[in-house]
Amino acid sequence: MTETETNMTRPVLEARGIVRRFGGITAVDGVDVTVGQGEIVGLIGPNGSGKSTMVNLLTGELAPDKGTIRFAGKDITGVAPYRRARLGIARSFQMLRMFTSMSVEDNMLTATHIHMKRGLLSSLLNLPSARAEEDEVRARARDLLAMFELEQFAGRPVTALSIGQQRMVELARGVLSGPKLFLLDEPAAGLAPPNVDRLIALIKRMRDEFGISILLIEHDMRVVRELCDRVVVLDSGELIAEGHPETVVNDPAVIEAYIGKGWSRRAQA
Known part of the structure; x- marks a missing residue:
């Protein structure tokens, strides 16, 4: 077999x-x-x-x-x-679905919210546990952006990227969701x-x-x-x-x- x-x-x-x-x-x-x-x-x-x-x-x-x-x-x-x-289950779209007002890195982070262990209250109060989890997720996002050769664009508006680069961001975002x-x-x-x-x-x-x-x-x-x-x-x-x-x-x-x-x-x- x-x-x-x-x-x-x-x-x-x-x-x-x-x-x-x-x-x-x-x-x-x-x-x-x-x-x-x-x-x-x-x-x-x-x-x-x-x-x-x-x-x-x-x-x-x-x-x-x-x-x-x-x-x-x-x-x-x-x-x-x-x-x-x-x-x-993750998916990408034929027509790109980016948050145009956000940076590349913040677009990546939108994929992780459904899996975050810390609740909204912890985030609003800026508790250490919430900050630690966000720092961990940001580090993983940066690692994936590096894998997709996009790390240098992390802080830029996603609209500053070419269509091909935005498509790579979408794929990296999907991988980040695990x-x-x-x-x-x-x-x-x-x-x-x-x-x-x-x-x-x-x-x-x-x-x-x-x-x-x-x-x-x-x-x-x-x-x-x-x-x-x-x-x-x-x-x-x-x-x-x-x-x-x-x-x-x-x-x-x-x-x-x-x-x-x-x-x-x-x-x-």
């Missing part, structure tokens, strides 16, 4: 038979998605395939009409998004090729050094092929293929979904 197969016997995320309708439209139709411990799984598909809806179902932004979602062995189908975050599972929604969007290379290396470190399992939603097939252990493909809300990236890319149903053989040639490039 391979390491990946062993991990899949202990899924950190297990979504079964997920259905979501909007009026007369079925956006997700009986989809199964699993992510093993320490696994990177790609969720791909053409525009309108149901990827974003599936992510919102997994994070609790939407509720499924049918199906169950289990995380770390617990049924979280009806659990609110903030409770899922406390359990260890997730077991990180859902990455098109992290390579808008990045220049050198930054895509950095992104690939950083995501590997997130998995290898922090033990974070990752569900990756991405259009850049080079990123998918270099990172993912498995790929799940949706089309019109249905799961049409699943397997190793190279196998999936050459699946006739996947080629058809991505507008013919031209996409397959681009994916191989």
